[in-house]
Amino acid sequence: MRHALAILLLTATPALALDGLVEKQEFTLTDFQTRGGEVIPEMRLGYETYGTLNEAKDNAILIPHFFSGTSHAAGKYAETDAAPGYWDAIIGSGKPIDTDKFFVVSVDSPVNLGAHDPTVITTGPATVNPATGEPWGMGFPVMTIGDFVDTQKGLMDQLGIGKWHAVMGASMGGLQSYEWAASYPDRLDRVIPIIASGYANADLIAWLDVWAAPIKVDPNWNGGDYYGGEAPVAGLSAALKTLTLHANSAEWANSTFGRAPAEGSDPAAIDGKFAVQAALDAAGAARAQIADANHFLYLVKANQLFVAGQPQDGLYGGLLNIDVPALLIYSGDDLVFPPDAVRDTASIIRSDGTPVQTMQIGGGRGHLDGVLNIAQAGERIRTFLEAE
Amino acid sequence: MRHALAILLLTATPALALDGLVEKQEFTLTDFQTRGGEVIPEMRLGYETYGTLNEAKDNAILIPHFFSGTSHAAGKYAETDAAPGYWDAIIGSGKPIDTDKFFVVSVDSPVNLGAHDPTVITTGPATVNPATGEPWGMGFPVMTIGDFVDTQKGLMDQLGIGKWHAVMGASMGGLQSYEWAASYPDRLDRVIPIIASGYANADLIAWLDVWAAPIKVDPNWNGGDYYGGEAPVAGLSAALKTLTLHANSAEWANSTFGRAPAEGSDPAAIDGKFAVQAALDAAGAARAQIADANHFLYLVKANQLFVAGQPQDGLYGGLLNIDVPALLIYSGDDLVFPPDAVRDTASIIRSDGTPVQTMQIGGGRGHLDGVLNIAQAGERIRTFLEAE
Numbered sequence: 033m034r035h036a037l038a039i040l041l042l043t044a045t046p047a048l049a050l051d052g053l054v055e056k057q058e059f060t061l062t063d064f065q066t067r068g069g070e071v072i073p074e075m076r077l078g079y080e081t082y083g084t085l086n087e088a089k090d091n092a093i094l095i096p097h098f099f100s101g102t103s104h105a106a107g108k109y110a111e112t113d114a115a116p117g118y119w120d121a122i123i124g125s126g127k128p129i130d131t132d133k134f135f136v137v138s139v140d141s142p143v144n145l146g147a148h149d150p151t152v153i154t155t156g157p158a159t160v161n162p163a164t165g166e167p168w169g170m171g172f173p174v175m176t177i178g179d180f181v182d183t184q185k186g187l188m189d190q191l192g193i194g195k196w197h198a199v200m201g202a203s204m205g206g207l208q209s210y211e212w213a214a215s216y217p218d219r220l221d222r223v224i225p226i227i228a229s230g231y232a233n234a235d236l237i238a239w240l241d242v243w244a245a246p247i248k249v250d251p252n253w254n255g256g257d258y259y260g261g262e263a264p265v266a267g268l269s270a271a272l273k274t275l276t277l278h279a280n281s282a283e284w285a286n287s288t289f290g291r292a293p294a295e296g297s298d299p300a301a302i303d304g305k306f307a308v309q310a311a312l313d314a315a316g317a318a319r320a321q322i323a324d325a326n327h328f329l330y331l332v333k334a335n336q337l338f339v340a341g342q343p344q345d346g347l348y349g350g351l352l353n354i355d356v357p358a359l360l361i362y363s364g365d366d367l368v369f370p371p372d373a374v375r376d377t378a379s380i381i382r383s384d385g386t387p388v389q390t391m392q393i394g395g396g397r398g399h400l401d402g403v404l405n406i407a408q409a410g411e412r413i414r415t416f417l418e419a420e
Numbered sequence: 421m422r423h424a425l426a427i428l429l430l431t432a433t434p435a436l437a438l439d440g441l442v443e444k445q446e447f448t449l450t451d452f453q454t455r456g457g458e459v460i461p462e463m464r465l466g467y468e469t470y471g472t473l474n475e476a477k478d479n480a481i482l483i484p485h486f487f488s489g490t491s492h493a494a495g496k497y498a499e500t501d502a503a504p505g506y507w508d509a510i511i512g513s514g515k516p517i518d519t520d521k522f523f524v525v526s527v528d529s530p531v532n533l534g535a536h537d538p539t540v541i542t543t544g545p546a547t548v549n550p551a552t553g554e555p556w557g558m559g560f561p562v563m564t565i566g567d568f569v570d571t572q573k574g575l576m577d578q579l580g581i582g583k584w585h586a587v588m589g590a591s592m593g594g595l596q597s598y599e600w601a602a603s604y605p606d607r608l609d610r611v612i613p614i615i616a617s618g619y620a621n622a623d624l625i626a627w628l629d630v631w632a633a634p635i636k637v638d639p640n641w642n643g644g645d646y647y648g649g650e651a652p653v654a655g656l657s658a659a660l661k662t663l664t665l666h667a668n669s670a671e672w673a674n675s676t677f678g679r680a681p682a683e684g685s686d687p688a689a690i691d692g693k694f695a696v697q698a699a700l701d702a703a704g705a706a707r708a709q710i711a712d713a714n715h716f717l718y719l720v721k722a723n724q725l726f727v728a729g730q731p732q733d734g735l736y737g738g739l740l741n742i743d744v745p746a747l748l749i750y751s752g753d754d755l756v757f758p759p760d761a762v763r764d765t766a767s768i769i770r771s772d773g774t775p776v777q778t779m780q781i782g783g784g785r786g787h788l789d790g791v792l793n794i795a796q797a798g799e800r801i802r803t804f805l806e807a808e
Contacts (some may be wrong), residue, residue, distance in 0.1 A: 233674045233678075234679065238665050239665065246637045270633040290621075338688065
């Protein structure tokens with residue numbers, strides 16, 4: 033199964049309609065220039081498409097992904113897949129993002145967390161630097177959310193699309209959505225940032241640092257130079273555990289686990305565990321198998337550096353540059369991008385007359401409601417996408 | 421200065437009035453039996469007192485401390501101390517906890533985090549086990565909040581106090597307050613748990629695990645066997661950084677630091693920092709100098725195991741055992757013990773007729789408002805303490 037996917041990845045084929053299976057495709061940008069002024073000779077990235085691009089090429093919707101996500105937003109690679117892509121509830125024939133009408137382009141980011149996931153195509157520290165024949169490691173240029181957007185602009189050009197009908201995404205995908213509207217206001221018709229605010233405030237910067245901290249404590253991290261040796265799996269597992277908890281809610285932890293002991297463990301022993309501990313440890317360890325620690329650190333940096341539009345001074349210049357209609361969807365108990373931060377962003381964009389709608393969703397999963405429980409915003413999204 | 425304090429610690433002297441300087445005292449319990457059935461041959465602990473015990477010995481208030489705290493709740497050890505004890509705003513002559521009327525007893529907990537702080541007297545993994553002549557390490561018996569309370573009961577007996585006028589404390593000090601009222605309902609007249617709920621739910625259990633995670637990733641932790649070698653300072657620093665952020669609020673981070681760069685650092689570099697990162701790193705590193713990693717892990721375990729009164733079945737038995745008037749004070753933006761958890765606890769205690777008052781405080785510091793901004797609850801505390 034994994035092997036079959038890995039082979040699929042290497043072949044760029046036309047998109048299938050979403051009632052069939054979906055396939056990973058790839059594109060390459062040569063001599064990609066970062067906003068920081070560095071050059072990456074070969075930027076290879078994956079993407080998926082759902083639906084059909086019309087002749088006018090004006091029905092395309094771009095979906096960048098969240099921190100730990102991939103371009104697999106909808107459909108299945110094989111009938112036997114356990115689950116479809118993360119937003120399958122709202123993407124498909126007749127669904128709110130209707131693939132009978134729209135051509136959806138979902139992209140893998142640079143420095144994607146799942147560097148060792150065979151369904152991901154990305155370029156980052158784990159990639160071999162053609163100039164040295166060795167993995168880039170921490171010598172890979174710092175990437176910003178603006179750089180992610182610029183890779184998507186490269187794909188847009190390759191596909192011959194002049195303007196996105198919409199750009200939308202969850203969490204880090206929402207940051208990229210803001211960035212599109214702020215950096216390239218003439219290249220999209222509307223924007224739907226979900227569970228995301230318009231810049232990284234000190235609170236988010238600090239929490240991202242907490243996520244990353246265990247990686248640097250792991251001696252196998254070795255300053256980022258571990259390719260060919262032991263990877264810092266313990267540190268990366270702990271980082272992913274923290275991310276998993278932070279993206280969830282107290283309601284989730286309490287209602288799912290209570291104070292039950294982990295199976296076969298006595299919590300009263302100094303090394304014993306409660307069920308919630310064992311579940312988070314297992315989740316972190318499982319994700320660490322296909323993730324890359326340096327990619328984690330580069331993603332943290334990209335998110336910490338985020339200010340929409342990267343204005344020279346102040347925080348609001350890019351957000352004020354947003355002129356297309358915006359729909360901001362946020363989760364009421366989100367710990368990562370708290371409701372207040374999103375509502376503040378809405379106020380800033382709205383302040384110069386840009387039409388901004390907001391919608392609060394729930395579901396008891398905190399930040400993750402923007403991924404797991406997005407269906408409740410489906411009709412609102414449909415209406416927003418189909419408005420003249 | 422430090423040296424002078426270390427000497428003070430070794431001499432048990434009578435309490436001074438709080439208008440003078442305060443002194444650390446110590447008490448010892450021999451063959452202390454834990455609730456888990458193990459025996460600690462010598463349990464040495466520190467305490468401080470403020471005010472004077474009256475002849476009837478019925479004016480004593482017990483104050484256990486929070487996770488990273490000590491018994492230094494009020495006053496200064498020397499005129500030149502930079503700051504007084506953590507609750508000095510409400511303890512003293514004429515203050516809400518009026519030392520002209522009350523005799524305040526503030527205690528160091530077992531497995532106190534500041535095992536290497538010369539102003540702390542504690543017994544835990546860093547203490548030499550008289551049976552082996554080596555530090556206990558992870559062979560130290562697991563301690564519960566109930567065990568902490570039992571050490572305080574030992575001191576109570578040594579002081580000849582039959583009944584506390586009140587037991588009160590913040591955070592883990594609040595857990596100990598609940599535990600007193602649940603385990604020994606006849607040994608206190610009232611209870612004031614602050615920024616604390618009646619049991620550790622899955623959410624708290626999981627977050628405590630996140631706090632601790634970097635310690636176990638640090639190779640110097642070595643399964644807890646590091647005394648005489650390199651201590652796991654990097655892991656402990658990261659743990660303390662996480663605790664510091666979690667105990668604060670987004671408002672604090674954003675209003676204090678914004679997106680300012682750390683001094684001399686360029687956040688756009690992969691190893692560059694924002695000011696909030698540098699401040700939290702510095703706070704974690706500073707605290708790590710006098711803290712002990714194994715003690716951190718034992719404190720995490722004690723808090724995770726906490727259910728007031730340690731009932732055999734269910735969660736509420738101990739809380740329902742509380743019959744003395746209770747005043748529960750909580751912070752509106754507390755991430756560690758969220759308002760909902762505290763209000764739920766109030767409902768449980770109140771359900772069988774026990775008089776329970778609640779008060780929400782603010783101040784923009786999240787959980788820490790229960791320590792840093794307790795003054796706003798001062799008059800409420802005074803009234804509750806002085807009620808007939």
